[in-house]
Amino acid sequence: MYHLPELTPSVNIRRIAVLTSGGDAPGMNAAIRAVARAALHQGIDVLGIQRGYSGLVEADIRPLTSPLVGNILQRGGTLLKSDRCEEFHKPAVRWQGYEHLREMEVDGLVVIGGDGSLAGARQFAAETNFPLVVLPATIDNDIEGSDETIGFDTAANTGLDAIDRIRDTANSHQRLFLVEVMGRDSGFLATEVGIAGGAEMILVPEQAIDLDRVSESLKQGDSSARPSSRIIVVAEGRKPGRTQRLAQALTERGFNPQVCILGHIQRGGNPSARDRVLASCLGAVAVKVLQAGQGGCLLGVENRHLVQRPLADLGERLPLDPALLELAQLIQQ
Template identity: 50%
Template sequence: MPNKMKKIGVMTSGGDSPGMNAAIRAVTRTCAYHNIECVGIYRGYEGMIEGDFKDLTARNVKGIINKGGTILKSARSKEFRTPEGRKKAYEALKAKEIDGLVLVGGDGTFTGALIFNQEFGFPVMGIPGTIDNDIYGTSHTLGYDTALNTVVEVIDKIRDTASSHNRLFFVEVMGRDAGHIALNVGVGAGAEEILIPEENLGLERLLESLRRSKASGKSSSIVVVAEGDKIGKNVFELKDYVEENMTEYEVRVSVLGHMQRGGSPSCFDRVLASRMGVKAVESLMEGISNQMVGLLNDKIALTPLEKAIKGQSKINKELIRVSDIMTT
C-alpha cells in the first residue's frame, strides 16, 4: 500500500455523539499499526487554529471505546469561517508536520473540511458522527443506533406512567429536520402516532387517529414527535390543541433533549466506528481525499464530501407503511 503519510491528525467537531471516542481510538490504533504518528486535535477547528494538539498512541486511547462524548472535546469556531482563520489552522498543522486529517462530525464539519482542502490542498477524510442520521452516503451515522436504544428505553418508562394515569404523552425527540429517530423509536416503542417532518399528518388527522385509539379501548397513548415536525409551531402547541379538542385526555409533554446524545455507545456503534476509522486512515494512505466514510448495504463505502453535504438522507418509506399498520 503506497503511503506518503507520516503523521495524521484526528478531531471531532459539532455536536457530540456516542461512538466518537471509538472512532478516535480506531484512527489512532490504525495509525500505530501502519507506523504512522497520530495527533489529537482538541476542540475542533478552534483548537486547530490555536495549535491545541496532543500526540496519541495505541496505549493512551485505551479504555475509551465504551465512553460517550469525545475526549478531544468539541467547539464551534467562528474564526475558521474566515480565510484568515483557516490560514492560521493550516500553518498550525504544517508546524506540527501533520500530513492529513480525519474529521468526525456532521455536515458543518464536512463543509469546513471541503473548503479547507480547496484552499490549501490539504488531504481530508470525514467520518459521520451525529445522532440525527441525516447525512447522505451512509445508512448509519455514529451515535444513531445508541440514541435509538436510549430513546426507546425512556419511552418504555413513560408508557408505564401514561398507562397508570390514562394520559396522552407527546414525546419530542431530536433529529433537526429529519425524522429517522422518531420513526424508528415510534415503531420500536409501539407509539400510537409518529409525527415526522417528511410526512405532514395534519392536526385533524392526528385527532382522528387519537379518537380511533380511544374508541378501540386504549386508555393512554404515546405520540412521538420529531423536533422538526411542521404540524404545529412546537410540541406544546400540539398539546394545547389536543386538550381543547379531546377533553377526555390528560395531556403531558416530555422533551427528551440532550439525554439522547449521551451514554455508552452500543455494540453496533463501537463496531461501526472501528470499521470507519480503519477505512479513513487507509484511504489517506492510498492518496484518497475529500471523501466521507459511510455504511451502505452493510459495506464500508466512500462518498465525496460535496455529495455528503448537499445530498439528503431519505426516510424509510417501508417503515412508514409498517408504522401505519402497527398503529391500527
C-alpha cells in the same frame, strides 16, 4: 459484520491528526481510539485536535498515544472535546487552520462529526486540497453517503428504553404522552424509535403537523376497544417548543397530553456494541484511505460495505425515506 475495502498504501504518511466536531455522538471515542491505534501500529504519529475546528484554528493540538486512548472505547462523549466553530465559515480562518497543520507537518486529517462538520471539511478540502477523511458521527443519521452514522444506534436504543418506561405509566393511568426526541429537522431518530416502541403516532419535521388528523386519530382511539393510553413520538424540529405547542393545541381541543422531552439524554451514555464496531471499523480504515492517497472523501456504510464518497459529490442532508413513515402508519392501525 462490515465488509472492509482492500486498499494498497501508495503515500508515505508520517503524521495524521484527528478531531471531533459538532454535537457529540456515542461512539466518537471508539473512532478516535481506532484511528490512533491503527496509525500508531503503522508507525504513524497521531495528533489530537481539541474542540473540533476551533482547536484547529487556535492550534490547540496535542499528541495522542496508545495509553492515552486506552479505556475510552466504552465511554460516551469525546476525549478530544467538541465545538461548533462559526468562524470556520470564513475562508481566511480555514486557511489559518491549514497553515497550522502544515507547520506541525501533518500529512492527513480525520474529521469525525455530522452535517456541519461535513460541510466544513468539504470547503476545507476544496480550497486547500489537504488530504482528509470524514467519518459520519451524529445521532440524527442524516448524512448523505452512509446508511449508518456513529451514535445513531445508541441514541435510538436510549429513546426506546425511555418510551418502554413511559409506556408502563401510560398504561397504568390511561394517559396520552407526547415524547419528544432529538434530531432537529431530521425525522430518522423519531421514526426508528417510534416504530420500535410501538408509538401510536410519529410526527417528523419533514411533514407539517396536521392537527385535525391528530385529533381525529386520538378520538377514534378513545372510542375503540383499544386501550386509551397512547404515545405520540415527536421530533423536536429546528424551532424550539414544537412539542409544547402541540400539547397546548391538543389541550384546547379537549385532550390532556403529558409532555416528556428526552433531550440530551440521547447523546450521552455508553455506546452500543453496534456503534463501537462501526466506529472502530471506520476509524481504522480511515488511516488506510489516507495511506492509499484517497483523501477528500467521506467513509461510510452502504449495504454493510464500507465505501468512499467524494466530498464534492455530497449534499449535507440525507432525506427521510417516506416508506418508513408509511410502514409506521400501517402498523399503527
